[in-house]
Amino acid sequence: MAEINNFIKTIMQNDLDSGRVKEIITRFPPEPNAYLHIGHARAIITNFELAKAFNGKTNLRFDDTNPAKEDQEFVDGIINDLAWLGYKPDKILYGSDYFEKTYEKAILLIKKGLAYVDDLSQEEMSKYRGTLTEPGINSPYRNRTVEENLELFAQMRAGKFAEGEKTLRAKIDMAHPNINMRDPAMYRILHIKHHRQGNKWCIYPMYDFAHPLQDSFEGVTHSLCSLEYDNHRILYDWFIEKCEMEHVPHQYEFGRLNITNTIMSKRYLRALVDAKKVSGYDDPRMPTLCGLRRRGFTPDSIRNFILATGLSRVNSTVDSEQLDEELRNDLKLKTLRPNAVINPLKVIIDNYPSGQVEYLSCPNNAENPELGERKIAFSKEVYIEKDDFIEQKPNKKWKRLALGVEVRLMHAYFITATSVEKDANGNVILVHATYDPSTKSGSGFDGRKPNGNIHFVEATTAIPTEFRLFEPLMVDETEENKDLDFMQRLNPNSLSIHNGYAEESLKNTKPLDHYQFIRNGYYTTDIDSTSDKLVFNRTCGLKSSFKL
Ligand code: ATP
Ligand code: MG
Numbered sequence: 001m002a003e004i005n006n007f008i009k010t011i012m013q014n015d016l017d018s019g020r021v022k023e024i025i026t027r028f029p030p031e032p033n034a035y036l037h038i039g040h041a042r043a044i045i046t047n048f049e050l051a052k053a054f055n056g057k058t059n060l061r062f063d064d065t066n067p068a069k070e071d072q073e074f075v076d077g078i079i080n081d082l083a084w085l086g087y088k089p090d091k092i093l094y095g096s097d098y099f100e101k102t103y104e105k106a107i108l109l110i111k112k113g114l115a116y117v118d119d120l121s122q123e124e125m126s127k128y129r130g131t132l133t134e135p136g137i138n139s140p141y142r143n144r145t146v147e148e149n150l151e152l153f154a155q156m157r158a159g160k161f162a163e164g165e166k167t168l169r170a171k172i173d174m175a176h177p178n179i180n181m182r183d184p185a186m187y188r189i190l191h192i193k194h195h196r197q198g199n200k201w202c203i204y205p206m207y208d209f210a211h212p213l214q215d216s217f218e219g220v221t222h223s224l225c226s227l228e229y230d231n232h233r234i235l236y237d238w239f240i241e242k243c244e245m246e247h248v249p250h251q252y253e254f255g256r257l258n259i260t261n262t263i264m265s266k267r268y269l270r271a272l273v274d275a276k277k278v279s280g281y282d283d284p285r286m287p288t289l290c291g292l293r294r295r296g297f298t299p300d301s302i303r304n305f306i307l308a309t310g311l312s313r314v315n316s317t318v319d320s321e322q323l324d325e326e327l328r329n330d331l332k333l334k335t336l337r338p339n340a341v342i343n344p345l346k347v348i349i350d351n352y353p354s355g356q357v358e359y360l361s362c363p364n365n366a367e368n369p370e371l372g373e374r375k376i377a378f379s380k381e382v383y384i385e386k387d388d389f390i391e392q393k394p395n396k397k398w399k400r401l402a403l404g405v406e407v408r409l410m411h412a413y414f415i416t417a418t419s420v421e422k423d424a425n426g427n428v429i430l431v432h433a434t435y436d437p438s439t440k441s442g443s444g445f446d447g448r449k450p451n452g453n454i455h456f457v458e459a460t461t462a463i464p465t466e467f468r469l470f471e472p473l474m475v476d477e478t479e480e481n482k483d484l485d486f487m488q489r490l491n492p493n494s495l496s497i498h499n500g501y502a503e504e505s506l507k508n509t510k511p512l513d514h515y516q517f518i519r520n521g522y523y524t525t526d527i528d529s530t531s532d533k534l535v536f537n538r539t540c541g542l543k544s545s546f547k548l
Contacts, residue, residue: 002304004049006311008252012054012222021221024056028082028089029211032062032195033069034266035281035288036081038302038323042257045306047224048087059218060089064096065210067194075195077281081289085299095214096196102205102213103157105243106168106186110149114242115186116142117152118167125167128174129182135175136182142171156189159202163189170209172238180235184208212236215249223251227315257309258317261472262287268486272473277490284526284537285473285494295470296514296524296539301327320472324540331514331522333368339376339455340502340517340536342467344383346459347431349415352380357460360441362411374505377458378412383501388454389431391420399452401431408450410518414439455518462501465534468526469496502534509534516542
């Protein structure tokens, strides 16, 4: 696995060398309001791998200070996803566990004349805030006495006011060039039950106030976040200083990860689930970690993808193909390579004895002999891919089966197609062929060269199988569709189901088993799979394969 190397690592090394910190402590702070997606993987891997590089520690801290959309389901999902990725947090912590301590720090700021209770409404506050070019205006409630503020804040906590009626704000500078410093809100009233605190609180701290304090309480040394918090750092430092925090954490920002054709915002992912455009957060088309897992991506492929894409202070967009490439690199030598036919066409070998099934040796992975061999069935009736047959060989490049043309059925015999049967619409539904017994694979036959090698599945032992193939959930942005709502840019072909057959060795497959289906792609067993009907999700194609 690649080693993590980026600008934050250099900062950490310098901080250790200069003695600013004794050890590295990071945290991954998701809000438990959705499942994690591949963008979060950048934050997770960065935090954990950097701490690991210095024998430091990483906590998982749920940033659960906004009860509106938070839920235990997401807490459990996030813990599970992290474990699947292979990371064990030093501690699992909850921002809400610090509500009392955070409240005390708010009291300290009020006492120091650095916070006040404001009666302005949300709209008035944003009007008073000013713009990038114009300073803001002081709230008429800004000069309340310390006593009055303490009294009102206590009443806020006691539930005396309705939502929006009062807000606790930091008293900084309404003319500050950085708008985040213009008396930012510290606490708002929300009469909402919290998933861990129940109805204990009806005031909840804002992210900008709560986050630095949480980092400090936990001894976090390097608080890493994405770039949009760049101009909040000044406020982060202000709260740490004015709250007289003993431990001083520092914030560092990195660029967000975007992936082509991939929607990554939680808001959109939730909308897709709510509108039932996907089967759930773990739909294999979703960029969630649970979706990618079900699709067949491995923890190593995700980790190597994140490390290979690097880290800088710019948001980056990476081609989704790169993740596929990491998956292939990871599984190429590790997976079994069974035979499966996703669009079956039956071939009857007329000169093969009726009622006979023979078993032939076949390597489990032609590139890795360590995976051993298995026996595959062969008989008078086999399935091949529809695309591997054409009536008339069109040109020299056609290296598959055609009438009068001989091919090798991989690990079995040479066959020659002799005639076809068609349905009323003229589609070929059956191919008749003959085989040459002297061409048995492994028999040392060194005669004529066949017109290609194609795979097959023996018909009487084949297991009916559903293959789920995917395309991106969204169609590419173009000039015409760029203004459309994202729901209207959904790709109608994002899921296609093919009913075919898999060889009998797959009958005991279990969810999340990985395979490379010969000449097709990487697949993983879906949770919907049963022994009577297997279901596989296609993770990605084979780079070098022809398009089916
Ligand atoms: P979204 O924008 O999708 O709603 P978020 O940033 O609000 O995500 P959090 O739960 O707050 O979600 O994220 C936890 C951490 O993951 C944060 O530090 C955030 O910066 C980081 N993160 C989220 N998405 C990405 C991304 N695409 N690239 C890098 N880091 C990300
Ligand atoms: Mg966030």
